[in-house]
Each structure stands twice: as structure tokens, then as C-alpha cells.
Amino acid sequence: MSFNEEDARGVKQPHNDPLVITLTIEGFNTKRILVDNGSSTDNMHLPAFQHLKLDPGRLCPFDSPLVNFNGDRVYPKGIVTLKVTVGTYPRQLTRQMDFLVVDCPSSYNVIIGRPTLNRWKAATSTYCLKVKFPIEDGVGEVKGDQVLARECYQVVLATKENHTWTIEEENEDKVKALEAVELVKGETAKMTRIGTTLSPEMRTKLIQFLRENLDVFAWIHEDMPGISPKVIQHKLNVDPGRNPIQQRQ
Known part of the structure; x- marks a missing residue:
């Protein structure tokens, strides 16, 4: 998968807009979905859960709170597994995804974080405002909505909204x-x-x-002699045809 200037066609440059896409969730086209590589969770906000008319009985308990970089905490209403389709036919992907349902103000309906992006094996480009993902016979893609992204971002700036969350694993x-x-x-x-x-x-x-x-304890590197490069090794991505030169400090 790769990106080029053709992928950025239609995107007004220069820009610093977030990547906001549309997905099909449980058969409904769902807009205002933020793709956030910094989030370690996939979140659905409670109003979106209610607008999709999902049965609250599908929510499974989830006890750990979510925290953001400001230290704010929110306890999810639960976790729900939903069918999500990304891309357009025939180059699309359908998977069952887990979402934490949270009840806090947001200009976005859903936050797609690293769990889903990794599940899709997806690559993102904020410059092109596009997500690409492998499918059986090639590569699928979904393009961001720049106009909607700017509308959502203005709301974020006005309300100082936080949308990057992580699960609190240690207290x-x-x-x-x-x-x-x-x-x-x-x-x-x-x-x-x-x-x-x-x-x-x-x-x-x-x-x-x-x-x-x-x-059996390794306190310094010298305490670990004889480690095979097959286990781990560090490489520098340099041109082997170039002679190394020591520069002045």
C-alpha cells in the first residue's frame, strides 16, 4: 500500500484537518467517525449508540476507566460488538469490532483507534485524508470528508474536547x-x-x-552476552556503499 499525489486529489491544500470518514455500522451509514492513531481504544459515544437503535442488552460490562493525557477519567457504559464495513463495493472489508460506549460530549460519533486500524492492517495518510487496507484481491480505501472534518474540529476547539483515550491498566x-x-x-x-x-x-x-x-538478572547490556541476532538486533538504515564519517560534535 502506498500514497501519492493522486490520492490527495480533491483535498484542499495546505491543511491540518483531522481524518474523518464514514463507515457502515450494523447496516447504517455512520458519519463523523474520527480516525485517531493516538487512541488505544475504539469508542462509540452514547448518542450514536442510541441513534443506531441498538439494544442496550448487547452491552457487556467493562470495569476499567478510560483516561486521556489531561488525566480525565470516564467509565464506559459497556462494550459492544458490532458489524462494521469499510470501503465501497467491491473493495470493502467487513469485520466484527468491539466498541467502548462512553457517555461524554463529543463532536464525533465514533473514534477509531489502533485496535481497529491494526485489525484492518490499515495505513493512514492525514495529508491525503485517506485510509487504505488490504483485501483478498487488492487494496481497498476510504476517503475522508474534509468539510465535515473542519466542522467537527471547530466544535472541538470551542469546547476543548478530549477524544484520545487509553484504558487505565494500573492504579x-x-x-x-x-x-x-x-x-x-x-x-x-x-x-x-x-x-x-x-x-x-x-x-x-x-x-x-x-x-x-x-x-539470572540482567542489569546491564554486558550481562547478556551471546544473544543470537535471530532474537533481536539493531540496524541503521544507511547506504552500504557509503563510507562512515565521524562528524564533529
């Missing part, structure tokens, strides 16, 4: 449930964490076991 209680333990006395760099809920006897045995097996 303060979990952090407090761990304590740092020095495995080598006097060397603060060689520490690990163990649970604070262990019994005194189990805690003593665990620390003793960890200290007796210090050789």
Missing part, C-alpha cells in the same frame, strides 16, 4: 501493593519489587530465593 492501589527490595545490599541499581501482601515467612523465603539466583 495507585496496585502500585502501593508493591515494595522495593535490594537484592545486593548497598547497590540501589539492583532492586526488584515484590508484593506487600506476602506473609513474613513467604517474604523472607522469596527474597532469599531471588538473592540466590542473581545470575
Whole structure:
């Protein structure tokens, strides 16, 4: 999959518009869908869920809150699996997708994040305002609506709306449930964490076991000799025909 100037035809340049597309969700054409590579969740806002006339009984419980970079939290109403079609016939893709249904103000109906983009194996271009995805016999695509994107973005600016969310995987209680333990006395760099809920006897045995097996810990790169390049290696994308030159600092 690749993008060129032909893909940008019809897009008014220059621009910094978001990528807003239309998808078919449960058989209904659904507009105002933001493609957000920064979001680790796929969200559907409650009014869109209600306008699609979906049965609330399809919502499954979801206990973890969503947080954004401002630290704002919102608890989803639940998670729902819906049939989503992207692209136009015959170059389209239909998949069952999971959406977190959230009740908070938004100028968008749906936020498509990395889970769906990865499921589609999609590539996005904000310059071309287009999403491309592989299908069995080629490549499908869906083009963004620049006019609608600008309308939505004006609302975002006016309301300081947040739309990039991530699932809160760790809370303060979990952090407090761990304590740092020095495995080598006097060397603060060689520490690990163990649970604070262990019994005194189990805690003593665990620390003793960890200290007796210090050789399995890798504190620095030199502690990991003999790793096969088949496992992992770092490469520089440089022209092998060029001689390396050390530049002045």
C-alpha cells in the first residue's frame, strides 16, 4: 500500500484537518467517525449508540476507566460488538469490532483507534485524508470528508474536547501493593519489587530465593552476552556503499 499525489486529489491544500470518514455500522451509514492513531481504544459515544437503535442488552460490562493525557477519567457504559464495513463495493472489508460506549460530549460519533486500524492492517495518510487496507484481491480505501472534518474540529476547539483515550491498566492501589527490595545490599541499581501482601515467612523465603539466583538478572547490556541476532538486533538504515564519517560534535 502506498500514497501519492493522486490520492490527495480533491483535498484542499495546505491543511491540518483531522481524518474523518464514514463507515457502515450494523447496516447504517455512520458519519463523523474520527480516525485517531493516538487512541488505544475504539469508542462509540452514547448518542450514536442510541441513534443506531441498538439494544442496550448487547452491552457487556467493562470495569476499567478510560483516561486521556489531561488525566480525565470516564467509565464506559459497556462494550459492544458490532458489524462494521469499510470501503465501497467491491473493495470493502467487513469485520466484527468491539466498541467502548462512553457517555461524554463529543463532536464525533465514533473514534477509531489502533485496535481497529491494526485489525484492518490499515495505513493512514492525514495529508491525503485517506485510509487504505488490504483485501483478498487488492487494496481497498476510504476517503475522508474534509468539510465535515473542519466542522467537527471547530466544535472541538470551542469546547476543548478530549477524544484520545487509553484504558487505565494500573492504579495507585496496585502500585502501593508493591515494595522495593535490594537484592545486593548497598547497590540501589539492583532492586526488584515484590508484593506487600506476602506473609513474613513467604517474604523472607522469596527474597532469599531471588538473592540466590542473581545470575539470572540482567542489569546491564554486558550481562547478556551471546544473544543470537535471530532474537533481536539493531540496524541503521544507511547506504552500504557509503563510507562512515565521524562528524564533529
